[in-house]
Amino acid sequence: MDMIRTMAGIAALTLFSAKKLLLGKKTIISILVALFVAAVMGYAGAQDVEPLEDGTNLLDTLILFFFMPVTAMIFGSSLIRDEIDDRSITHVATAPLDRAFTYVGYYLPLSIAVAVSMVAVSTVGFLAFFGQHRMGSEELEVYLEFLGLVVIGSFVYSSLFLAISVLFKKPVFFGLFYAFIWEGFVGSLPGAIQKASVKHYLRSIGSGWVEHGDISGFDQASSVWGSAVLLLVLMVFLLVFGAFLFREKELV
Amino acid sequence: MGISPIEYRPWKGVRTAQKLRLYVIARSVVKHKLRSAGVIVLLVLGFFLVHTLSLLFIVLLPHEELEASDMNSYLGSGLFATFSMLLAAVVTSDLISEDLSNNSFVLYFSRALKIRDYLTGKAGGALFVMSLVCAFPPVLVATVSMATQTGSDYWGGAAVLGKTALVGLLVTVFFVPFGLMVSSFTKRKSYAAIGTFMSFFVLEIVAQVFSEFDRAWEVVSPIESLSFLFDWVYEGAAPYYVGEGALVGVVSAFIVIPAAVVYLRLVRQVVGR
Amino acid sequence: MTGEGSGPQSIIRTEALSKWYGEVIGLNNFNLDVRPGITGIVGPNGSGKSTLFKLVLGLIRHNAGTITVLGRKPWGNADLHSSIGFCPDYESLPVDSTGREYLALVGRLHAMQGAELSKRIDEIAKLVEMGRALDRKTGGYSKGMKQRMKIAGALLHDPELLILDEPLSGTDPLVRKDIIDLIKRLNRDHGHDVVVSSHVLFEIERMTHNVVLIYKGRAVASGDISDIRDLMDKHPHNIIVEGRGIAAMAKLLLDRDYVVSVAFNDSKDSVTVQVSRPDDFFDGLPTLIDEAQCSVTKMYSLDDNLEAIFRYLVGR
Numbered sequence: 097m098d099m100i101r102t103m104a105g106i107a108a109l110t111l112f113s114a115k116k117l118l119l120g121k122k123t124i125i126s127i128l129v130a131l132f133v134a135a136v137m138g139y140a141g142a143q144d145v146e147p148l149e150d151g152t153n154l155l156d157t158l159i160l161f162f163f164m165p166v167t168a169m170i171f172g173s174s175l176i177r178d179e180i181d182d183r184s185i186t187h188v189a190t191a192p193l194d195r196a197f198t199y200v201g202y203y204l205p206l207s208i209a210v211a212v213s214m215v216a217v218s219t220v221g222f223l224a225f226f227g228q229h230r231m232g233s234e235e236l237e238v239y240l241e242f243l244g245l246v247v248i249g250s251f252v253y254s255s256l257f258l259a260i261s262v263l264f265k266k267p268v269f270f271g272l273f274y275a276f277i278w279e280g281f282v283g284s285l286p287g288a289i290q291k292a293s294v295k296h297y298l299r300s301i302g303s304g305w306v307e308h309g310d311i312s313g314f315d316q317a318s319s320v321w322g323s324a325v326l327l328l329v330l331m332v333f334l335l336v337f338g339a340f341l342f343r344e345k346e347l348v
Numbered sequence: 349m350g351i352s353p354i355e356y357r358p359w360k361g362v363r364t365a366q367k368l369r370l371y372v373i374a375r376s377v378v379k380h381k382l383r384s385a386g387v388i389v390l391l392v393l394g395f396f397l398v399h400t401l402s403l404l405f406i407v408l409l410p411h412e413e414l415e416a417s418d419m420n421s422y423l424g425s426g427l428f429a430t431f432s433m434l435l436a437a438v439v440t441s442d443l444i445s446e447d448l449s450n451n452s453f454v455l456y457f458s459r460a461l462k463i464r465d466y467l468t469g470k471a472g473g474a475l476f477v478m479s480l481v482c483a484f485p486p487v488l489v490a491t492v493s494m495a496t497q498t499g500s501d502y503w504g505g506a507a508v509l510g511k512t513a514l515v516g517l518l519v520t521v522f523f524v525p526f527g528l529m530v531s532s533f534t535k536r537k538s539y540a541a542i543g544t545f546m547s548f549f550v551l552e553i554v555a556q557v558f559s560e561f562d563r564a565w566e567v568v569s570p571i572e573s574l575s576f577l578f579d580w581v582y583e584g585a586a587p588y589y590v591g592e593g594a595l596v597g598v599v600s601a602f603i604v605i606p607a608a609v610v611y612l613r614l615v616r617q618v619v620g621r
Numbered sequence: 622m623t624g625e626g627s628g629p630q631s632i633i634r635t636e637a638l639s640k641w642y643g644e645v646i647g648l649n650n651f652n653l654d655v656r657p658g659i660t661g662i663v664g665p666n667g668s669g670k671s672t673l674f675k676l677v678l679g680l681i682r683h684n685a686g687t688i689t690v691l692g693r694k695p696w697g698n699a700d701l702h703s704s705i706g707f708c709p710d711y712e713s714l715p716v717d718s719t720g721r722e723y724l725a726l727v728g729r730l731h732a733m734q735g736a737e738l739s740k741r742i743d744e745i746a747k748l749v750e751m752g753r754a755l756d757r758k759t760g761g762y763s764k765g766m767k768q769r770m771k772i773a774g775a776l777l778h779d780p781e782l783l784i785l786d787e788p789l790s791g792t793d794p795l796v797r798k799d800i801i802d803l804i805k806r807l808n809r810d811h812g813h814d815v816v817v818s819s820h821v822l823f824e825i826e827r828m829t830h831n832v833v834l835i836y837k838g839r840a841v842a843s844g845d846i847s848d849i850r851d852l853m854d855k856h857p858h859n860i861i862v863e864g865r866g867i868a869a870m871a872k873l874l875l876d877r878d879y880v881v882s883v884a885f886n887d888s889k890d891s892v893t894v895q896v897s898r899p900d901d902f903f904d905g906l907p908t909l910i911d912e913a914q915c916s917v918t919k920m921y922s923l924d925d926n927l928e929a930i931f932r933y934l935v936g937r
Contacts, residue, residue, distance in 0.1 A: 098700070101732040108729030112722075120717055132550065136557055143561040154557065162553065166546065174539075179715075186713040187723075187774060190678055191730035192703035268538040272545065343697070346681040348709070 098192075105193035109201030110208075117171055117209035125170060126213040129163050133221040141225035148234060151225045152309030155242050156302070159218050161295060164246060165253050165279060168210045169271035172257025175206050177267050180347060189347045199339040203258055211250035218246055234308075241305045248327060249298050255331045256294070259338035262345065290316065294330070297323035369461055370469040377473020381439060387477065390438055394431045394481040399489055406493045414493045414505035419512050420582040423486060423519075429571040432482050432519050437544040439477050440527025442537035443470045444610070449535035453618055463614050467528070467607075474524050483516035511581050519574060522602060523548075529606035532613045563589040567598050574599075630692065632657060632782055632814050633677055638686035640672055647672035649838035651686070655816060659808045661825035661846075662818040664835035670818040671710060673835070674786050677816075678707055691782060703731060706775030710787035710818075712767065716760030720751060720770050723759060724777055731778040741777060749773045750799065765796035772800070776807070783807065785817040789824050801827050822846075834934060841934040849934075857881045858899045860922050863891040866915030873913055877905065 116122075137154055145151070179185035188198055222239050229235075260274070261267040283293035290296045297318065302311040304320035318326075364372075381387045402422045411418075422428075447453055456466055490512040494505040523544075530547065531540040548570050555569030566572040567590050576586045576595050586595050633655040640647040648669045664670050675681045676688055679695035679702075688694070693701050714723055721742060728738045746752045749769040754762065759770060768788055775783055785804070789797045805828060807813045819825050825832055826846055833843040842849050862870070871883045871892050879898040886893055896902040899922070910917060 098732075101703075104732040104734065105730050108726060111729075112726050116717070136554060140557060140561070157557070158553065170542070182716075183709070183711050183713045184715045186680075186707070186709055187727050188730065189680055190702050190705070190707045191727075192699050192701075192732075193730060194699045266538055268542050272542055276549070348675065348680055348711075 101192060102194065102197050105191055106197055106201040106204070109188065109193075109198065110204045112205075113175060113202055114205035114209055117175070117205060118212060122171060122174075125167065126217065129167065129213075130217045130220045133158055133163070133217050134224040137221040138224035138228070141228040147226060147229040148238065148308040150309075151222075151229075151235075152238055152242070152306060152311065154225060155218065155221060155238075156309060156311050159214060159221060160242070160245055160249060160298065160302075161279075163217060164210070164214050164249050165275045165294075167213055168206075168250060168253035169257050169268075169275050171210055172206055172254055173261045173267040173271045175258065175261065176202055176342070177261040177265075183348050186348055195343040195345075196339040199258075199262075199342045200335070203255065203335060203338070206258055207251045207254035210254050211247050214246045214250055215243055218243060238306060238308060241302075244305065245298055245302050248301065248324075249294070252294055252298075252327050252331050255334040255338070259334045259341065262338050262341045286316070291318065294327070297327050301327075366460065366465070369459070370465050370472060373466065373469025374472035374476065377443065377470060378476050381473070381477045386438060387435075390435050391477075391480055394435060395485055398428050398431050398481070399485040403489050403492060406489060407496055411493065411497055412499035413497045413501050414490055414508045416508050416511065416582040418493075419486070419490060419508055419515075420578050422489070423512075423515060424575045424578040424582075426571055426575065428482075428486075429519065429574045432478070433523055433548050433570065434545065435481055436474075436478060436523030436527045437541045437548075439474050440524060440531050441541035441544065442531065443474060443528060444531040444614070445534050445537045445540045448532070448617070457618050463611065463618060467611060467614065471524055471528060474528070475520055478520045478524060479516070482520040483513070486512050486516045508582075515578055515581055518577060518599075522570070522574065522599070525603050525606040525610065529610040529613070532610045532617075564591070564594070566590065567594055570602060573602075630657075631655060631689070632660075633688070633690050633816065635673075635676075635688045636686055638676065638683055638688050640676060640681065640683050646838050648676070648683075651835075651838065651840055653833060653840050653843070655833070656831075657814045658831060659804065659815045659817065659829035661829050661832040662816060662835060663820065663822055663825050663832050664818075665820050667837075668820075668835045669838040670820075670835060671786055672838075674707070674709075674784050674816075674818065677784060678702070678705065703778065704781040706778065706780035706783045708768075708771040708775040708783070708785045708788055710790060714759040714762070714767055714770060717758060719758055720746070720755040720762075720773075723770065724755075724773060727774045727777050733778065745773045745776050748776070749803065764791045765793060768792055768796070768800065772803070781814065783813050783815045783817075785815065787818055787820070789819060789821075797824070804828050836934070857895045857897050858902075858922055860894045860896060860899070860902065860920065861886070861891065862894060862917055863919040864915055864917040865890060866913060867892055867917075870909055870913035870915045873909055877902075 118126075136158065137151075140150065140154055141147075176185070179188070188201075189195075191198070193201070218239075222242075226235050226239075256274070257267070257271050260270050264270050279293050279295045283290050283295035296316075299311055299314045300317040300323040301320050303314040303317040306312050317323075447456070457463075487509065490505075490509045494502060494509065497505065526547070527540075527544045530543040531537070534540050534543065552569050552571065555566050555572060558565035558568070567576065573595060576590050577599060580586045580592065580595065586592050631654050633653060635651050635653045638648055638651040638653075651669070651673070653673075662670050662673065672681070676683050677690050677695055679698055682696045690701060691704055695701055715726075718726070724742045724745070725738065728741065733741060742755070743752070746755050749772055751766065751769050751773060754766055759767065762770065768791070772785070772788060775785070788800055788804070792800065801824070804815055804817060808815050815828075817825070817828060822832075830846045831844070832846050832849065834841045834849065868885075868889050871885070871894075874880045874883050874892075874894055879896050879901040881895040881897055883895075884893045885891070894902070906917075
């Protein structure tokens, strides 16, 4: 295997797909989400609130546990699947690049695009809310901690939804089911069952990092390090699984 | 050479009237939907989850007459509206998006067919499918309740039955225009389904967040606004924190604005832009 | 159908190759040996041409038999793609990219970089006469432009072997001529081996005399096109003749030695003539019409098409 050619191929695909996600039609989604979050958080910020508590809760409710998984689902479900459906994947499938590495070439821009979008949206939301109140070191700390959770979540959810897009012909419906029914419902149930969701581990990490809002008082949290390791293992597993599926898949 | 020449013969049959074309479009939508495994599963699931339990309670529990409060609590629980929303997202997702993706507009509008007729046909088909879960079952439950009541006052029950028919009709109509609008914005039916579902969910979040500061914001939520509508129809008044004018405005906006948008969108599409 | 022994090495070789999609058979016990040069794969729609190409490119996996391309197995062998350029028969260009962006992606996927890549893109674009449209979005290209761009994508990395799946489909006669000339030049002047498919025999004839006929997933004949035509000429041709007074002409036809049989169709004004030497029949027709004092209003051959060739070859 020619490593230089492989790295060049991954880089080419990463650049192309990142441009498609960040500068293409899907950018409209990110812009609309940013505007919406700015409007909601701006309105909330203008009310009589406890800034740190309510601001943190809003960031979590809107972005961490809603828009981030949904954006990863929309981007991830369509990145490879759209190219398979319209057969523009032909030029990638006939390139001298092992399909497992091709899969990595799709995963990297996906997770980067989701992370960048959500960081931008979070920043807009943070400024819209906290801009109407004091913005000191505590607020900045909340912001940075929150961004950390967003970045972790982006990479994990991206690996999940990309694998789903290779596994199923209609990944959007499975993605919807996972994001709303599984994460929304199962992830909120009391007891051990909620540990079967990415949301639980993000909340656990958040409970250790963030000192404000409902997330800090998450009483069913797993350990921070344990959660981080588990998410890392999950991400790697999904990457390897997705790459294997993609390699064995008959295309076009 | 080597191919038999195709012999054209003029057709002397009856040409159908303009309005029958709406029926043809609506009928094709209904046939297509009732052949779809996903739609059948949702219809059966909807009937079972939303209506069957209430039907069983009514049959098994003795009751003197059909009460408005009973129907209100059964239909206004949130499950009925949520399920209708999900069904609308699935039923309407491909109605226009599929025609966009395979350029069927050329087929439709090279005939003597107006855009409003095309939309009416599509909406008609979708409304019929929606009514299988949203309109007929509640009326059936109300009818069974009346049929199994122990009391002799059927007039009161008939009024509640009428209100139930109205509620069923409202719910049937409520989500379809929005679904059609989203379907007209994309060529992929899965994006249309997710867009419809997500839009309603986002409105739910807005209502959830904003209502912490002012309860009147609950009316932004499609599920809550339908619930308030049921209260108004069955109990005579919407909750005190919701203005009836605002409620009518929001409900009309959910129906009229998307209908106008989809019409304008198709006008643009058909003239080649 | 499989060339053995001496001569240049096979580019593509299959033995008892089979591929099925559920209950649908794509290729059935397919044997093929493609040598260097231009080889035409000819078959009606649904005969298995595209299935063969997808197997050659390792896009799908075969169910039985063996296949080697340039001496290597194609499935799971991405390295092989550096030696193959593929132009599919379906639309495959990313619609939101310009032609230049598409070629840049293809080039970078083949580890081509920088100024050299830009120069190569301009060179290839000029070769396929797409220089001026390179910076337009591919979604706005005409069918002919899309075909040229796909060919450009196949040529960009200078592959040893070009696989062109129905490159002339949907193009106008001028574009068709340009593509045919390009294919011939690619082989003659630049040394590329080309495997090109079509369902139109005479289009392939303009590019090469070396053809493989494929029908319902099987290779029914391969070799020089004139040998295949000779096979046809030995097979009696059926010709329909219609007009007034045809019965008199039918009587005269029975005396001709190149006529195998004469049969009336639905009416006495239409006959089916089976001839062993169609050229002699057509040469002698004016004299026959004169002798019989008849008039011919319609005449056509039932066998002068690809379907007839395949039916004959399959039924042989």
